[in-house]
Amino acid sequence: MKFNILVVIFLVINFGALAIGSWLMNNGPQTEWYIGLNKAPWTPPGWVFGAAWTIIMICFSIYMAQLYTNENTGKVIILFIFQVVLNVSWNYVFFNQHAVSLALIIISLLTILIFYFLIAYYSKLQLISLLLLPYVIWLAIATSLNYYIYTNN
Helix, strand or coil: CCHHHHHHHHHHHHHHHHHHHHHHCCCHHHCHHHHCCCCCCCCCCHHHHHHHHHHHHHHHHHHHHHHHHHCCCHHHHHHHHHHHHHHHHHHHHHHHCCCHHHHHHHHHHHHHHHHHHHHHCHHHHHHHHHHHHHHHHHHHHHHHHHHHHHHHC
């Protein structure tokens, strides 16, 4: 399959997952529950989340298209699907169910998985692997925010 077509496919899947996650969080950031939480002092303003995820998913889609081109295996697809499930489920668990501790486990697993992508496939993708850095950095911040809420509420 052509690289450009793969990029489009991964963009559709990734942005579709973001849309589903947003729908599942049920207006979470505007709820009394979330507004009333003791949040970390480094919590960014709301608009940053949308901008960050847009950049992350564009970079991740290009990365996945290249990875799939180089390593067209069931393992890559399973890891990708697991990433989608973790990403979508975090929104539901945290914002909809208010299960902060379970959400922390989910986001920690997602962080480990993206680090795994970075490390395991670096030798095959090299510079393309740098496209994972926005995702890795954002997950480190998001995990710290989730942890802060877990420990301070």
